[in-house]
Structure formats: C-alpha cells, structure tokens
Amino acid sequence: MSESSTGGSYGKAGFTRRRFIIGTAGVSAVAALGGTVVRAPRAVASGAPSGPPTTTLPLPTTTKPEQLLLTWGGDPATEVTVSWSAPGTVAQPAPTLAVSAQPITAHNPGRLVKMPDPKPLDVTQRYGEAASVSFTDGLNGQTTYFYHVQLKGLKPGTRYYYQVTDGASEPSTAGSSFETAPSGRAKFRFSSYGDLATPSWDLNTSGNIWHESCDNSWYAVTAIESPGDGKGAPLFHLLNGDLCYANLDVDNAPGVWRDFGNNVARSAANRPWMPALGNHECEFGTDTISGHPGKAAGGIAAQGAAGNYWNGPYGFGHYLSRFLLPDNGVTNWDGNRLRGNFYAFQVGTVTFISLDADDVIYQDGAANHVIDTANTPPETTTTGASIPNGTTTYTRFYTGGLRSDAKNNSLVPDYASGQPNLQTIWLERTLARARRDPSVDMIVVFMHQCAMSTSVPGNGSDLGIRQAWLPLFDKYEVDLVLSGHEHDYERTYPVRGYDTGAHGTVAAPNPGQTKGAAVDTRRPSVAATEPHDFNGTPAWNTAEGTVYLVLGGGGTNGPTNTYGTDAADDKPQAKVITTRNAVVGSEAAGFVKNGADSIEDAPWSAAINPADAYGYSIFDVDPGRHRGETTITFQYFAIPAVTNEAGSAHDGTTTLPTQPTEKFVFGRRVGRR
Ligand SMILES: [Fe+2]
Numbered sequence: 001m002s003e004s005s006t007g008g009s010y011g012k013a014g015f016t017r018r019r020f021i022i023g024t025a026g027v028s029a030v031a032a033l034g035g036t037v038v039r040a041p042r043a044v045a046s047g048a049p050s051g052p053p054t055t056t057l058p059l060p061t062t063t064k065p066e067q068l069l070l071t072w073g074g075d076p077a078t079e080v081t082v083s084w085s086a087p088g089t090v091a092q093p094a095p096t097l098a099v100s101a102q103p104i105t106a107h108n109p110g111r112l113v114k115m116p117d118p119k120p121l122d123v124t125q126r127y128g129e130a131a132s133v134s135f136t137d138g139l140n141g142q143t144t145y146f147y148h149v150q151l152k153g154l155k156p157g158t159r160y161y162y163q164v165t166d167g168a169s170e171p172s173t174a175g176s177s178f179e180t181a182p183s184g185r186a187k188f189r190f191s192s193y194g195d196l197a198t199p200s201w202d203l204n205t206s207g208n209i210w211h212e213s214c215d216n217s218w219y220a221v222t223a224i225e226s227p228g229d230g231k232g233a234p235l236f237h238l239l240n241g242d243l244c245y246a247n248l249d250v251d252n253a254p255g256v257w258r259d260f261g262n263n264v265a266r267s268a269a270n271r272p273w274m275p276a277l278g279n280h281e282c283e284f285g286t287d288t289i290s291g292h293p294g295k296a297a298g299g300i301a302a303q304g305a306a307g308n309y310w311n312g313p314y315g316f317g318h319y320l321s322r323f324l325l326p327d328n329g330v331t332n333w334d335g336n337r338l339r340g341n342f343y344a345f346q347v348g349t350v351t352f353i354s355l356d357a358d359d360v361i362y363q364d365g366a367a368n369h370v371i372d373t374a375n376t377p378p379e380t381t382t383t384g385a386s387i388p389n390g391t392t393t394y395t396r397f398y399t400g401g402l403r404s405d406a407k408n409n410s411l412v413p414d415y416a417s418g419q420p421n422l423q424t425i426w427l428e429r430t431l432a433r434a435r436r437d438p439s440v441d442m443i444v445v446f447m448h449q450c451a452m453s454t455s456v457p458g459n460g461s462d463l464g465i466r467q468a469w470l471p472l473f474d475k476y477e478v479d480l481v482l483s484g485h486e487h488d489y490e491r492t493y494p495v496r497g498y499d500t501g502a503h504g505t506v507a508a509p510n511p512g513q514t515k516g517a518a519v520d521t522r523r524p525s526v527a528a529t530e531p532h533d534f535n536g537t538p539a540w541n542t543a544e545g546t547v548y549l550v551l552g553g554g555g556t557n558g559p560t561n562t563y564g565t566d567a568a569d570d571k572p573q574a575k576v577i578t579t580r581n582a583v584v585g586s587e588a589a590g591f592v593k594n595g596a597d598s599i600e601d602a603p604w605s606a607a608i609n610p611a612d613a614y615g616y617s618i619f620d621v622d623p624g625r626h627r628g629e630t631t632i633t634f635q636y637f638a639i640p641a642v643t644n645e646a647g648s649a650h651d652g653t654t655t656l657p658t659q660p661t662e663k664f665v666f667g668r669r670v671g672r673r
C-alpha cells in the first residue's frame, strides 16, 4: 500500500494527502486501535443450517409482542411512535400500549391505548393515534401484523416508559423506555449506517440463515447501544436503506423481516431508528406498482407475465407496514399517500431529511430474476407467483417525471407532463423552509444510493442523483449527505457545483452507448482539500461545500471495500451509472444485466477504508451559543469482519474498537474569524 496511516493518529500530516487511506491492511490496524473482543450470547443450537431455506418456513402462531420499534413523529421533541409486531401469522387478541413518565408497575399502570382491529395496509388512508396493520406477502401468502401508536403532546427531553401487551388470556408483555428530543438549541448525539441485513442462525430469532446474513449485523446493533468512545448511546439512529434484504429470500420475506425486527429491537426499543428506503426494500409480489392486486386472468401464476411484480405499493409493502414515519403530506399521482417514503424532522438546530433515491436513480432495483442460463424457468413461489427470467424492478419516477435541463445537465420536475416528480418538489420546498428557519443551522440528508462512490465491486456513483438533487443540495447548502448501498466506507471532500465538460468515459456500454465515448458525468467540484482546525480537531466548513459520507457497512455478508484507481496515475477513479443498466438476452439464451456504464477520475474522494468494510458513525451535535455556530463532531468506528464471515455458518466474533478510525468536525463557521 503506497499510502497508509494508523487510525487514531490525527496529525495534520495525514490530511495533507490528497487521499487519506485509513487503517492498514489486516487485523494489525485493529490491534493498534485497541478494543474489546465481543462474543454474542448464543442459545444452545443443534447446528447451523447449511444455507438459506428454499421453501416457505412456517412462522409462529404465538402472539407475544416482539420487534419493538421506536420512530420519531413529526416533532421529535413531543412526538414518538411506538411500534411492535406479533411473531407470526396470528393477530394479537386485544393488544394495548401503556405509557407513563414513571416506570409502569401495578401501582402505575400508565395511560392505556387500546389497539383497533387490524386492517390490511392501505396507504391511501390516514392513520389515527392507534393503528393495527396487516400485510399479506405477495409471494408466500403469509400475513403478518404490525401495531403503531403515535404518541403526541410529550414533554421535550423527557424519559417515558412504555409496555405493550397482546391481550391473550395469559397476557405477554414487552416494553422499555425512551427519551424525547430536547427543545431549542441543545446538544445531542445521533448515529448512522446502512445495509444492515440480519445475523446468522443462532443470533436470529428464527435460527435461520438468510441470503445476506452475517453476524456483523448483530455487532452493529450492539455498537449503537454502546459506542466505542464510552460516551453513551445516541438519541436516535439513521438507517440508510437496505434494511434486511428480504427481497432476496422470495419464499420467506416475512421471516427475514422478523429476524431484522428482533435484531434492531435491541436498540430500537430504546431510541428511534429512522430509516431511508433502499433498493432492497422493493420486493417482488403480485400487485400493480400502485399496490392493487393484479387482475391478470389465470390467477397468481399469471401475474408475473402480466407485469405485476410488486409487493404492495412500489414493492414497499413490508416497509410501509412496519414503519409509520413522519407525514410529508404528499399524495402521489396514483392516489397513494407517500407518508414514510420520504420525510423530514428537526432535532435541536439540525434538520434531517430522508429521501428515497429509487425515484431518481438510473440504476435498477434489487428484486431481480436475471439468470444467464438458457431456458431458465420463472421464479416461482409457494403461492404460485411466477416471475419470468430477465425481470428487474425499476421504480424510477414513481412519484412523477423529471425533464432534462440541458444547460445545467440537471433534471427538474416535469410540470409540462402534468405529473411532475413530487419528491423533488417536496425536497426543494423542505430545503427552502429549513434554510429560512432561524432555528435551523445545519441540514443532514440521508438516503440509500450514492452520488459519489469509488467502490469497484459495488454499484458506483449514480448520475440521476447528481442531476436531480445535487443542484438543490448546492443551492440550499446541505451540510452532510449520508448514504449506504456500497458496503464500505468513503468520505468526500466538501463539493460545490460541478466540473463542466465530459469527465467520464463509457466503459461498459448499454445499448445506444459507444465504448470509449466521452460522457458528461456532472462531476462534483472539490471546494477544499485542506481541513481547518477546530479546537485541535480537523474540521471541514460545510458552508463551502457539502460532504458526502458512504456508510453502508452495517452488516451484510457482501463487503465492497475495494476502491477504484486510474492505472495511469494511481489517482481515485469511480464507476458512474449514466443510463439505465440494460438487461439483455432472451428466454432461449438467458439474460445478463449490465453494471455501471462509465468511469470518471474522482478527485472528490477524500478517504476510503480498504481494511474494514463494516462500521458505524457517531455524530455529536453542539449548537454553540449563537445562531449559525452549530458543529457536528463525526467519528467513524470501523468494525472488523467477524471471524468465519464467509463460512457456512457465518458465525463468529469480532472486536469493537474503542478508538475511531476517523474524527472530524463539520460546521458552517469553522475556520472563520
Ligand atoms: Fe446493500
């Protein structure tokens, strides 16, 4: 390795390099960082399954509440939504929630909320304070149940205790406590990563291994409850998409979601977990894209052939059943309310915006049946659903169209079509409001796919995000953009605007492209390569440019932390997706799917981590004393891959470092006098 530096050394010298490669290869870096070996508590298990099941496995018929999940309401200082699930395919008999500012006991039963009878997911409807939602998976027919209580009128910065009960003749209970967000200018801590997946067999409630199972997923949740710096758990967590990869286990999506729900509940029962939609939240099913049952003659088996591939609205049925998120107030052109698809909330002096980049990216989704073998049969499931070979999900523009603004190489809402892109309109309105608001100093956007990534085995940078949203991030000076999608870590320099001209080259042409042709990738312009100093910590001024962080190292078993360099000059190089990736072939010959079509030199790439794919980020927000003085101290803690990461059992231990691999301050006044 030509450049390296031990983590935890934050000397100025390390940051004069154009590209600071953190850590050193192998486990020696971990030893240098210090840390504690963690072994998860394990049930006595007879042995690991050999791999993911290929038939639908039954879910429990018990009703003991589990998968406890907290999310913020519209105002995190006064509104928290408490959610939970039944374990399997039987609704809870008479579920209730009790909540109180004091521990719930026989003498303090708290305020009791009785849950209504469950109704099938219907996102055209508004939800009351208490909602019970059922969702029937389109591929395996299992119906699962989710319960949501939207608590409002809470006191800021206050701990509340809650307990949920199934109402069975011998009732089962579960509960925890949480803290509401502080009001006004206050310090707080949040955390983030994406691409969490599920642990393996004996760390899963079910005892199964799923397609992306890896025990790093277990340790990632552990780390949020006990961050390495010893300064305590965050107020809330941002989960940047690709939650559990249920769409890869087509016979058992509800079972995968259940194991995900129980793994994250170890933290999400105690503090809000705020998700963003990723490509693996979009699932095959038998509905139309709006979520209505397909009407193809011949029943479920004919739905695939009729083009009905969606599990609930836009394939997001499980996600929208499980999470009742802040309401953006937007109703889609098809009549579905888009609550939870994208949303915003404010904590202290920071506005947080969750986006669904599936709506603007060129690349396709992650529900795929694309096999390069001749005469591959359709993907069939327990219920007889039938997905032909060569099928991929594609939801681009599902909230309306964007049109090209050639002068700026951008995409803008297409009003002339009569159905302009509602998410992008909402985004601009939300950003403008936040920047006008004197109580907001900084804006943090989180989404799944990447505007900038140099991962080689990963997906690459998507021009669609650059064209649709980076002009808005520039105009309203978004401070940080967090993503996942790549299963690794990467940080950019602050960027603002773009380098005009064609800085890309077509490398893997889609139909209509020519290999070697120049292409304008709207490459973001580097605003600064030298950090300022903020009380001894390197600091980036985000008023000069937006910093993009790829934080996709939650815990999947498919790390992508190998990064591109231009062989000619050894400088960073990125794959860029500039057109829809083509699926080409035929039933008779089989199908193949193209990856990213182009490459560009990537001077914006400031840091990568070839040593460890996994990790979590801790952000400490300090509002300072006056308007505009907010700083966010960022620490990235790498987590080494578990032992036996790729073994048949995917079962192992790891070390949770006590020192961050990177630490920076972000602020809009840093470096100014
Ligand atoms: Fe992922």
Ligand SMILES: [Fe+2]
Residues within 6 Å of the ligand: 242, 278, 279, 280, 448, 484, 485, 486
């Ligand atoms: Fe992804």
